[in-house]
Amino acid sequence: MKTHARQFNESARHYTADLHHRNLIQKALDGYYVKRDEFKSRFQSWPDARDLAAEIKWEAVNHLDRYLDEFVSRLEARGTKVFWAPDAQAARDYIVGVAQQHKVRSVIKSKSMTAEEIHLNDALEKNGFEVVESDLGEYIVQLRREPPYHLVFPAMHLTRRQISDLFHDRLGSEPTNHPEELTMIARRVMRRKYCEADMGISGANFAIAETGMISITENEGNARLTTSLPKIHVALVGIEKILPKLSDLALFLPMLATAGAGQSITCYNTLYGGPRQPGEADGPTEFHVVLLDNRRTELLADAEQRDALHCIRCGACLNVCPIFKNVGGHSYGTTYQGPIGSVITPHLRGLQDWKHLSQASSLCGACTETCPVKINLHHHLLHNRRNAARARPAPLESLLQRGFVFVMRRPGWYQLAARLGRLTQPLQRLIQGTVLDPLRAWTKTRSLPSLAEKSFRDWWRERKAP
């Protein structure tokens, strides 16, 4: 079996050589940078807004028990059924159970990365339920039987041509070159599905403790339809989504839109506080909120990296990451791609299996700098490297490191090593990158810089000589 690390390396090698892919991603992101900066600059102070956002999430995450309790009791008071899911299996079983109990025929779903995390669609389909993703990008990748490429832009790796071909093959539509016509094809398909579906599944962007509501951010209106027409609404919510107060949204909604999509505000920001209440015109008769732990509490227990739970899944760190832009979203093999995915996946799915992601970084810090809630992303990649090495030491590597330290601290040894290096470097050139080269892993794709013919020390000594 291929290890996750090997799969990552192979895929990354493939994508980094794919210039077409790189251009497509770069073009999409260039537009995002322009709009993001424009809307950031409209803030009176983006840096202060970030400080405040980080402070609010810190408060929420560091008093999570209290706020979750408040959130749940307010939801339950208005007829919402809340299920606490310790792991993915429990969450899947509960949701499948709700579908079975109500003899649901078809399920419509709005975008939820948490649902991707627990592979909810597979579980529902295995139990005989049809699930349709209603977000356009998610629908496209669902038709391709692919995971989302990016937390926020699931189909950003595809051209209109590919999407047209896909719709032609799977839906029998006429080929077209216009994004608008392609969108309308999906709109027509989805309209039928909304009217037929008897269960709607959504995620949540925020969970408001003060008022017992979930907040869903979207542009298309698919989440609104998913939560309006079917008679059952199930929202899958990670326990870290908590915000203490309703008024916190006044800050988080514009920040999420700006950081995540380069918008001043997204088209629909909707709060749901229960099933249809007496006197209301419509809405589901049952509203279920599934609170998911799934090892989030393990990340919570790591005080050093606890701020990774501040994440609002805006995807801003992916958009600026040189690794993401080159290896692409699918290479990660994780639900959450990019820097945030590389930080949290080892916690959610096992440090040793996913430690290679900590190396998938240039440590440039662009992710940390852009994060709207100030997660210390690139340092956490270093923390994961350290933790992985501590838990499973690599004797050869540490021997090399110790040798390096030994030489570097002793001028005599250092000079000797440099002299040896100058002598052996021409030989290394002959075998560079071949199986004979002991440094092959590094030199296969890189040349070592040439050592100077004369060291600075020698040069200095000669210069000073009379």
Place this chain on the structure above:
Amino acid sequence: MTNREVILGRIREALKIAAPPPTFHEGSPGPAAPLPTSPQKWLPPVGGTLEEQIELFRRNAGELKAEFYACAGVDEAIQFVKQLATTGGWQKIGRHHGKLTDPVARELALKEVLTDHGYAVKDLESCDAALTECEALVAQTGSVLVSAPGAGGRALSVLPPHHVVLARQNQMVPDLGAALRAVQEKFKGRFPSFLSFISGPSRTGDIERILVLGAHGPKKLTVLLLP
């Protein structure tokens, strides 16, 4: 032990070790100034007068590709909606009862689907437009805040292809925080099950990041401001 106790137990165990507060993180310039109770100080600026707020709303709504018109009175609003109905070739509209929607709908004299006491989804889906009221207009973002009781339920403002909102000047608020405070005061803890900030017509950028209006919801949004 119930699941609830299991998860809360794990959380309490985890939180026994304190995490450093965010302003002291590595790379941070140091402790920030005391935090304001409201984020307004950091968000995009909004003028204090109604005129400034209307102007800002107009600009923002325009950027969001929504149509905005400040009417001199109900009669002008009626004329405006009639014009929309003619150009849009409306046959049937969805709406709810309200102080603003009733007089406008009376003059329109089109077939109607009233959502107040429930409706058939197929009927609403085949409407050409929706006429609703709202809870607030947000100058800072160009958003319309609707609620289930104040805008004919959840689907009315998202299912028909053209959404027309009728609002009063006294519903204009400077920012999202003020809009949320307004509903908190109005409903006093007995919140409706649904509140939504609508900012422009439905849109997507999922195909090559190119903006397309009318993804799943309305292709057009018109906001009419009455005195």
